Amino acid sequence: MSVKIAFEEVTQVYGDTGKGGGTRALEHFSLEIAERNFVCLLGPSGCGKSTVLNLAAGFEKPSGGSVLIDGKTVTGPGRDRGMVFQEPLLLPWRNVIENVMLGPCLAGWPKVEALAQARHYLRLTGLERFERHASYELSGGMRQRVALARAWIGEPPVLLMDEPFGALDAQTRLVMQELLLEIWEQTRTTVLFVTHDVDEALFLGDRVVVMSASPGRVLLDLAVDLPRPRTEEILTSPRFADAKRRCLRLIGEESRRAFGHLEGDGI
Numbered sequence: 001m002s003v004k005i006a007f008e009e010v011t012q013v014y015g016d017t018g019k020g021g022g023t024r025a026l027e028h029f030s031l032e033i034a035e036r037n038f039v040c041l042l043g044p045s046g047c048g049k050s051t052v053l054n055l056a057a058g059f060e061k062p063s064g065g066s067v068l069i070d071g072k073t074v075t076g077p078g079r080d081r082g083m084v085f086q087e088p089l090l091l092p093w094r095n096v097i098e099n100v101m102l103g104p105c106l107a108g109w110p111k112v113e114a115l116a117q118a119r120h121y122l123r124l125t126g127l128e129r130f131e132r133h134a135s136y137e138l139s140g141g142m143r144q145r146v147a148l149a150r151a152w153i154g155e156p157p158v159l160l161m162d163e164p165f166g167a168l169d170a171q172t173r174l175v176m177q178e179l180l181l182e183i184w185e186q187t188r189t190t191v192l193f194v195t196h197d198v199d200e201a202l203f204l205g206d207r208v209v210v211m212s213a214s215p216g217r218v219l220l221d222l223a224v225d226l227p228r229p230r231t232e233e234i235l236t237s238p239r240f241a242d243a244k245r246r247c248l249r250l251i252g253e254e255s256r257r258a259f260g261h262l263e264g265d266g267i
């Protein structure tokens with residue numbers, strides 16, 4: 001399978017870089033993601049997970065190294081990459097279907113086509129009965145389902161997800177994970193998914209990549225050897241427990257290292 005997203009020796013430094021200053025968010029960060037793969041990114045807080053996504057989205061340019069999509073350097077945002085954030089960021093003055101149709105309408109799609117495609121994704125996300133509802137009439141999980149439909153409507157070959165279920169309660173979260181996998185099985189979009197939650201990463205991913213404490217680089221790249229379609233029972237399987245233990249141990253060590261580093265700095 002061809003490489004869809006590649007990070008080659010990426011360094012990202014924020015702030016005043018003179019005299020070695022600034023914040024080194026990423027250093028020697030290298031990662032290749034094959035087309036149609038679902039890769040989850042885990043790591044201690046502040047290790048640079050969102051920075052990785054922002055670079056792939058083209059919101060930022062790397063200080064060093066390269067970020068490539070289909071072998072071409074990313075120079076800015078593009079319709080080939082959809083993004084889902086922790087907050088659904090819906091426009092409150094537009095109803096559900098108008099929010100989902102926003103991208104296609106801005107891109108000049110014929111209205112009938114945009115409407116048909118929006119209805120298709122509202123059906124897949126179980127929101128067909130709510131298309132005329134205002135966003136304040138929806139629960140957090142429903143709002144995030146609208147955000148998923150909005151990201152998917154243009155059928156971008158790459159989906160970048162930054163803790164999209166982080167604000168949801170555990171039960172809603174599991175339902176959303178199952179829904180995401182169900183749609184992904186049909187679309188086979190290449191997904192890069194950031195999360196703090198090891199269970200979530202292992203439940204969703206073909207691979208789980210664990211990052212080091214800041215400056216972030218790849219510490220572990222684990223192929224998730226669990227059958228698909230994934231069901232709730234997988235969460236209690238011995239293979240799942242083994243992989244979870246490995247990831248947790250590494251993240252724990254890195255988090256303690258990051259904390260020790262801060263203490264050393266007198267913080």
Ligand SMILES: Nc1ncnc2c1ncn2[C@@H]1O[C@H](COP(=O)(O)OP(=O)(O)OP(=O)(O)O)[C@@H](O)[C@H]1O
Pocket residue numbers: 014015023024025043044045046047048049050051052214
């Ligand atoms: N625009 C920015 N300007 C300055 N510093 C930044 C900027 N964006 C990120 N950083 C810094 O870069 C480092 C990595 O941040 P990033 O948000 O990518 O980490 P993260 O792993 O996503 O964090 P968390 O898990 O807590 O959301 C942090 O030290 C952060 O303060």
